[in-house]
Amino acid sequence: MCGIVGIAGTESVNTRIYDALTVLQHRGQDAAGIATTAGSRIFLRKGNGLVKDVFRTRHMRELNGTVGIGHVRYPTAGTASSHEAQPLYVNSPYGIALGHNGNLTNAEEVQKELFDLDRRHLNTRSDSEILLNVFAHELGKQAIDELRSEHIFKAIEGVHRRCKGAYAAVAMIPGFGLIAFRDEYGIRPLCFGFRETESGREFMAASESVALQSAGFRFEANVQPGEAVLFDSRNRSIHSKVLGQPRPHSPCLFEFVYLARPDSIVDGISVYKSRLRMGDSLARNILRHRPEHGIDVVIPVPDTSRTAALQVAYHLGVKLREGFIKNRYIGRTFIMPGQAVRKKSVRQKLNPISLEFKDKHVLLVDDSIVRGTTCSEIIRMARDAGAKTVSFASAAPPVRYPNVYGIDMPAAPELIAHSRTVEEIQDAIGADWLIYQELDDLIASARDGNPEIIEYEDSVFSGRYITGDVDTHYLAALQASRNDEKKLEQDEDLTDGG
Numbered sequence: 001m002c003g004i005v006g007i008a009g010t011e012s013v014n015t016r017i018y019d020a021l022t023v024l025q026h027r028g029q030d031a032a033g034i035a036t037t038a039g040s041r042i043f044l045r046k047g048n049g050l051v052k053d054v055f056r057t058r059h060m061r062e063l064n065g066t067v068g069i070g071h072v073r074y075p076t077a078g079t080a081s082s083h084e085a086q087p088l089y090v091n092s093p094y095g096i097a098l099g100h101n102g103n104l105t106n107a108e109e110v111q112k113e114l115f116d117l118d119r120r121h122l123n124t125r126s127d128s129e130i131l132l133n134v135f136a137h138e139l140g141k142q143a144i145d146e147l148r149s150e151h152i153f154k155a156i157e158g159v160h161r162r163c164k165g166a167y168a169a170v171a172m173i174p175g176f177g178l179i180a181f182r183d184e185y186g187i188r189p190l191c192f193g194f195r196e197t198e199s200g201r202e203f204m205a206a207s208e209s210v211a212l213q214s215a216g217f218r219f220e221a222n223v224q225p226g227e228a229v230l231f232d233s234r235n236r237s238i239h240s241k242v243l244g245q246p247r248p249h250s251p252c253l254f255e256f257v258y259l260a261r262p263d264s265i266v267d268g269i270s271v272y273k274s275r276l277r278m279g280d281s282l283a284r285n286i287l288r289h290r291p292e293h294g295i296d297v298v299i300p301v302p303d304t305s306r307t308a309a310l311q312v313a314y315h316l317g318v319k320l321r322e323g324f325i326k327n328r329y330i331g332r333t334f335i336m337p338g339q340a341v342r343k344k345s346v347r348q349k350l351n352p353i354s355l356e357f358k359d360k361h362v363l364l365v366d367d368s369i370v371r372g373t374t375c376s377e378i379i380r381m382a383r384d385a386g387a388k389t390v391s392f393a394s395a396a397p398p399v400r401y402p403n404v405y406g407i408d409m410p411a412a413p414e415l416i417a418h419s420r421t422v423e424e425i426q427d428a429i430g431a432d433w434l435i436y437q438e439l440d441d442l443i444a445s446a447r448d449g450n451p452e453i454i455e456y457e458d459s460v461f462s463g464r465y466i467t468g469d470v471d472t473h474y475l476a477a478l479q480a481s482r483n484d485e486k487k488l489e490q491d492e493d494l495t496d497g498g
Helices: 012-021 058-063 107-116 126-138 149-163 208-213 254-259 271-289 305-316 340-350 373-384 422-429 437-447 473-480 482-497
Strands: 002-008 031-038 043-050 067-075 088-090 096-104 165-173 179-182 191-197 200-206 220-221 227-232 237-242 296-298 324-326 350-352 359-365 389-393 433-436
Touching: 002 012, 002 165, 002 179, 002 482, 012 031, 012 058, 012 067, 012 208, 031 096, 031 165, 043 149, 058 220, 067 096, 067 165, 067 179, 088 126, 096 107, 096 126, 107 350, 126 149, 126 165, 149 200, 149 237, 191 208, 191 437, 208 220, 208 473, 237 340, 254 271, 254 437, 271 305, 271 359, 271 433, 271 437, 296 305, 340 373, 350 433, 359 373, 373 389, 373 422, 422 433
Parallel strands: 296 359, 359 389, 389 433
Antiparallel strands: 002 067, 002 200, 031 043, 031 067, 088 096, 096 165, 165 179, 179 227, 191 200, 191 220, 227 237, 324 350
């Protein structure tokens, strides 16, 4: 997953993009970048690390212009320490900078086409560079006297025709303006809004509505599946068009479980309220299986599960307590390479408050279970703190399959639920009792916020890949690139300068 933002303003946008990226930092902690444009020039700064570490005052001074884009990155395959930070840039035609959230499922095929047929050279392993070069090629092959919106629309139509998978993107072209577009299924989130100033209208696009809100922009709409929204900075006009084949809108269900901030509205759905509903349905499931549950206290695993845990405790009629204190300077552990690193990180990330556990029957609530490393360590910590019994509830169903649409979940064999029953998972993580959310209930938690969306991208739970181009060969190749041993090899290659 990644976070993207673009602003076409009436004054300098560098610090506003910086601030927006800090709001979206939860979507990517591996790398950050900002590109701006003034006149015919593009100014670019990017690097590994958090937003606050990548940019210094001297860098911000160099990012001139009233139009710009920004990006925070988690890698979608391979190592979690990548040099392929975004935005990416090509000089022809016109000069284009682009930031991308998602993952192309036909990247290998399109990369070959770009080299063999389009004669375009790619300098990284990033599928975002592929997306950028397809857009650039489709724009460049048109006969253009003056660049207009119809030329951009035709180029993005070519992107939809050639690129499969998930992509939400922002791009800018010097002397033209800002472009936001989304794949035909609308898998990854993207929205836009406006701000009226004395100098004219300003436009902003971002992965989540919270970034618009924090920047003082009024939310206007979500970029629809297959839609391109253009802001022409020459006359401050907006143009939009839905392109490509009509597909069912299928936003990623894991956005509501874990990825998005609770104060965001994603595709018309309050993330916060969807998590409240997850807690309601999870509690009903617990009471259905164990009406005489005997639980003394419900303790959320910080932070994403807190909202669901609140409702679980309410419906079970027991106390909700904060049993763990979180060190906020540790990154999200499910994406870290190597089991030993993740186990150590869990102990550094959370510290128990022993008096909330001692001599109690505890129910721990987490948003999901991916590898099982985090929950097994947390269960061990709860026992060490004196809990009589430790039950575990997941606000999401078992994660049994890898994600191919932009989340760097591990290879299938490293998912603890892959090829295991609930009872086997329970034994593996060391819980006295384990219960999961039902998939239908999870879907209903999102759908109740926007009944117009009837289908969700739920492949990590169901194994159904909605783009229809993911087969066993693709998954085998994905597994080879995502397993822990491969990631560690790539980390060593980078460390050794190989």
